[in-house]
Amino acid sequence: MTPTLPIGNVRTVNWSSAQSGIKSIPALNVLNVTLEDENSIKIQVASPKGSNKLRVKTIELVAADAEKAKEWVPLVNRAAYKDSKRGKRFKVIINPFSGTGKASETFHKEVKPLFEAAGCTWDITFTEKKNHAKEIAQTLALSMYDAIVAVSGDGIVHELINGLLSRPDAAEITTPIGCIPGGSGNGISVSLTGNKYGYSASYSALGVIKGKPFKMDICSITQGNNRYFSFISQTYGIVADCDLGTEHLRWMGDLRFTWGALKCILQGKRYSCEIAVKIEQDNLQTIKESYRNSQQNSNAAGPPANDTISGSIADTYGSVNDEKVPDDWVTYNEDVWMIYAGKIPYVARDMCCFPCASPNDGLLDLMLAFKKNVSRTKAIKFMGLMETGKHIDAKEMIYCKVKAFRLTPKTIANTYISVDGESEPVEPIQVEVHSQLITFLSLTGRYAPVKI
Numbered sequence: 001m002t003p004t005l006p007i008g009n010v011r012t013v014n015w016s017s018a019q020s021g022i023k024s025i026p027a028l029n030v031l032n033v034t035l036e037d038e039n040s041i042k043i044q045v046a047s048p049k050g051s052n053k054l055r056v057k058t059i060e061l062v063a064a065d066a067e068k069a070k071e072w073v074p075l076v077n078r079a080a081y082k083d084s085k086r087g088k089r090f091k092v093i094i095n096p097f098s099g100t101g102k103a104s105e106t107f108h109k110e111v112k113p114l115f116e117a118a119g120c121t122w123d124i125t126f127t128e129k130k131n132h133a134k135e136i137a138q139t140l141a142l143s144m145y146d147a148i149v150a151v152s153g154d155g156i157v158h159e160l161i162n163g164l165l166s167r168p169d170a171a172e173i174t175t176p177i178g179c180i181p182g183g184s185g186n187g188i189s190v191s192l193t194g195n196k197y198g199y200s201a202s203y204s205a206l207g208v209i210k211g212k213p214f215k216m217d218i219c220s221i222t223q224g225n226n227r228y229f230s231f232i233s234q235t236y237g238i239v240a241d242c243d244l245g246t247e248h249l250r251w252m253g254d255l256r257f258t259w260g261a262l263k264c265i266l267q268g269k270r271y272s273c274e275i276a277v278k279i280e281q282d283n284l285q286t287i288k289e290s291y292r293n294s295q296q297n298s299n300a301a302g303p304p305a306n307d308t309i310s311g312s313i314a315d316t317y318g319s320v321n322d323e324k325v326p327d328d329w330v331t332y333n334e335d336v337w338m339i340y341a342g343k344i345p346y347v348a349r350d351m352c353c354f355p356c357a358s359p360n361d362g363l364l365d366l367m368l369a370f371k372k373n374v375s376r377t378k379a380i381k382f383m384g385l386m387e388t389g390k391h392i393d394a395k396e397m398i399y400c401k402v403k404a405f406r407l408t409p410k411t412i413a414n415t416y417i418s419v420d421g422e423s424e425p426v427e428p429i430q431v432e433v434h435s436q437l438i439t440f441l442s443l444t445g446r447y448a449p450v451k452i
């Protein structure tokens, strides 16, 4: 077999063989190419297996021209790792109790072989208790690693972010977080890798190995005297009830959300509250247009991720304990059906709640539906449309981009406030977006695209 030199901006690696003619592999799937002796070449590839897995495949070639082979190998490696560091060093954090308790097994079976083939190095810490990942992030020697990789659900990523942002050197941190799905709620993995492959550990691992770093906005939360950070969502109303009000029905799997939604809808539950919002954009068509433009513009992935943070970690709008919100905030004082704010498009697989979410527009996507506008039939329809993100087109739904909001719940009994999927006190809460505080890794250097 004679490998041929890739030409120009290589998207595929080609070689010709006397037996089978020209062969091609997408450069994206090439993990490593090595010259074994003067003209034998080993190519390790992340090769698709079944509908949603990748496994390592080794291809051995003998080059007719040893000189050309010597030139070819580094060229292919460069093409395979365009805009991404090759042979990354990882700090791997595994929650052995995530989801169904298989995160460790998944790592060893699906992720480790890909890391090995790609020439990555890593060390593992298993989380031993709640907040362990936060403690690790607070003290980790970041210069020893190219990324922190969470093999878990969203809860561990939430802890890592809170740990990193509570360090004295928080403003200088550029170490990205990579995400491998291991939990029951894997919203960040789905948002980074896409709805099709976001639950696949091996596809997500490829996104970590070849990932490009990009900055993500993070929200600060003040509630009572607590202040912490949130990266996925904050919600009160039906969505919080469907999730947190059905924890005791975990045995039902994903069906518990449907069950919870139907129960709340049939009960005609209403949620009395006051919400004050610092709105930046409230025209859905303009929001959609900016989203589409940002997808087409390859430079729109935000500033270089090796920049230190550009936003401030300190709050601009004070805290929930300030007596008043600023005068330019819009206040609604009505029974709601749902208040749902989010920073990532997918909150779980097949749940595209915030289709126009951008990692670094400095804004939070907020959905608001008033009870008076949502009949039981419409409520059932909305819940179905959330799968694809089409619910935002319903005229009863307000979808806007905001900088901050304050929610003061008045219906307290049997209700929930959820922040990143965790239950928080049903008490006033203030949320503010901070631009580009944490770096993540994804194949595209942004979230996986959503069709809107």
Ligand SMILES: Nc1ncnc2c1ncn2[C@@H]1O[C@H](COP(=O)(O)OP(=O)(O)OP(=O)(O)O)[C@@H](O)[C@H]1O
Binding pocket: 095, 096, 097, 098, 099, 100, 127, 128, 129, 130, 131, 132, 151, 152, 153, 154, 155, 156, 157, 159, 182, 183, 184, 185, 186, 421
């Ligand atoms: N060894 C441990 N024992 C008990 N809890 C732990 C342990 N390690 C981590 N945790 C806690 O488990 C929580 C859930 O973790 P994670 O998000 O990885 O899994 P999950 O199953 O997806 O969770 P969820 O169902 O909430 O999405 C985290 O908030 C973390 O504090």
